[in-house]
Amino acid sequence: VSGEEKNKKMTTELEKIKADLQERKQKLEQDMNVLNKEKFSDDQVQDVGDQALSSTMETLRSSLQDSKFEEYRMIVKALGMIEEGTYGICVDCQLPISTRRLQSYPNATRCLGCQELFEERRS
Numbered sequence: 001v002s003g004e005e006k007n008k009k010m011t012t013e014l015e016k017i018k019a020d021l022q023e024r025k026q027k028l029e030q031d032m033n034v035l036n037k038e039k040f041s042d043d044q045v046q047d048v049g050d051q052a053l054s055s056t057m058e059t060l061r062s063s064l065q066d067s068k069f070e071e072y073r074m075i076v077k078a079l080g081m082i083e084e085g086t087y088g089i090c091v092d093c094q095l096p097i098s099t100r101r102l103q104s105y106p107n108a109t110r111c112l113g114c115q116e117l118f119e120e121r122r123s
């Protein structure tokens with residue numbers, strides 16, 4: 001296998017990851033719009049009996065939205081890195097992250113080895 005063929009394969013895999021990320025990004029945009037709309041309509045109906053339930057729902061909903069937003073933020077970042085050509089490079093050792101890992105974790109910014117070290121350091 002020549003180096004050129006290998007590069008071509010990498011590009012195709014990257015294109016696929018990029019397409020997946022864009023699809024996921026669109027889905028999240030839709031979900032977040034739905035969450036926002038629900039929030040607005042809730043503000044209009046508010047009676048005292050529903051207050052407790054409503055605030056539980058609100059907490060649940062905002063944490064849901066936070067996690068979606070967090071994922072969305074990561075995806076936007078990953079797409080930006082793809083454009084810049086820095087995507088898939090480990091931030092710690094600067095070596096390419098395996099495409100297999102990127103396919104499972106498109107937001108990965110570290111190779112497996114560095115990620116394990118990172119998590120060990122953190123815990």
Ligand SMILES: [Zn+2]
Pocket residue numbers: 090091092093094095110111112113114115
């Ligand atoms: Zn690394």
